[in-house]
Amino acid sequence: MGILGKLLTLTILVAVGAVVYQLLLTPEPEVPKIPEQWFGKKQLKAGEPIPKDPLTINKFTINVSDEVLTDLKHRLDLARYVEPIPGTQFNYGFNGNYLKQVVDYWKTKYDWRQQEKELNKFNHFKTQINGIDIHFIHVKPSKPAKTVVPILISHGWPGSVLEYYKAIPLLTEPTNGVAFEVICPSIPGYGWSEAPHQTGFNVPQTARIYVKLMERLNHKTFFVHGGDWGSAIAQSMAILYPENVRGLHTTWGSMPSRGLPLIKTIIGAYLPQLVFDNPESDYKMVFPFWEKFKFMVRESGYMHLQSTRPDTIGAALVNSPVGLAAYILEKFSVWTNPAFLDKPDGELTKKFTLDELLTNIMIYWTSNNVASSMRYYKENIPLLFTDFSLDRFCIKASVPSAVADFPNELLRSPQSLTKYHYENLIQYTSMPRGGHFAAFEEPKLVADDIKTFVAKVLALELAQKSKQNTKI
DSSP: OOHHHHHHHHHHHHHHHHHHIIIIISOOOOOOOOOOOOOSSSOOOTTOOOOOOOOOEEEEOOOOOHHHHHHHHHHHHTOOOOOOOTTOTTTTSSOHHHHHHHHHHHHHTOOHHHHHHHHTTSOEEEEEETTEEEEEEEEOOSSOOSEEEEEEEEOOTTOOGGGGTTTHHHHHSOBTTEEEEEEEEOOTTSTTSOOOSSSOOOHHHHHHHHHHHHHHTTOSSEEEEESTHHHHHHHHHHHHOTTTEEEEEESSOOOOSSHHHHHHHHHHTTOGGGTOSSHHHHHHHHOSHHHHHHHHHHHOHHHHHHTTOHHHHHHHHTTOHHHHHHHHHHHHHHTTOGGGGGSTTTTHHHHSOHHHHHHHHHHHHHHTOHHHHHHHHHHHTTHHHHOGGGOTTTSOEEEEEEEEEOTBOSSOOOHHHHTTTEEEEEEEEEOSSOBSSHHHHOHHHHHHHHHHHHHHHHHHHHHHHHHHHHHO
């Protein structure tokens, strides 16, 4: 081996050693202290105190102007389409032939004003926190209930608060004397929440703003739920503010990427019976590694683009409603079921209606927030490689937790590994069906699972209170 070969080998060994040290040997990082930040339009000078926010909460009604809708129709009329290669279905992206059908429905049958009425059936509000307006839906129980439980539920990308419109009525309907008071915010930079005007708006900062929102609504303690980015936000709230979060429920569980769980995962590739509770089914969630890796490479191109140059793709999507629809609706096909990739229409209407899907697109289009929604990747993904203290996979959640595992989720974690990330995992549900947009696709499954989990936590809280009274 020549000198260059030896240097290359040494470099690789040092790099591998550094990764092994970081993931296996270093202790779990402490919960970081998140600095208070200002995201308003005003550029603060060095040392200038952060301005105080007004505490007012204002009613908000969705009302898109006729000018915006007229402009949209004009752009749809001028659309150009990609001619698909015969037989490629959705393998090259959104099929151009089917896109023409979607846009034709959009122009001739879709009724935004009717959908606008549907969106306004819940009470919408805005309040300013850290310099930006935060939009949220606030729905109280539909009937009197013995116990009212506040819960904050958070969406992800490329979704919106619309994902929970079918689940909210199920949560606010009393069950066994318990009903939920639901608070469902739009992530800042999404939907009707104002886009941050300063850099640094990441998941921990979102968690801080959401806790402030709940406190402004007089909820010192509450439950949290989320999927996709909403899952990361909910977990960060539980980790950073355990005194506020009574319980964490997510449809996207995670397992630690360091220490004993990582070692067990590696062993599980060869000896699954030594690691997994259900060796056959649990193994298939994680392995074969190469197949899982190829799938994620195929499905994560958007993430690399959005975490590096969001404003570039943003410039295209804020100008083309057809491009925006193709970019987003593709995800609602393949992320619902990977098998839909080989269907000429992506089986988009198998789980959703075109009205539902186009309303989600309209939320992005009429708010002009798609670019800022993609910046969320730029603010968060690089942290995974530069600041391990902010990696949600490295710090455990200590509050009572529940994971609902859906079979077509993009990344899955078996209970035998998930339990290492949640110190108090009291519920893990293997769902019979469903994919990435769980609450949008299977609202009853999600709502029922949340209800079951919260009932367990309430029982535990009651038992703990009774135990403390006995000691006194």
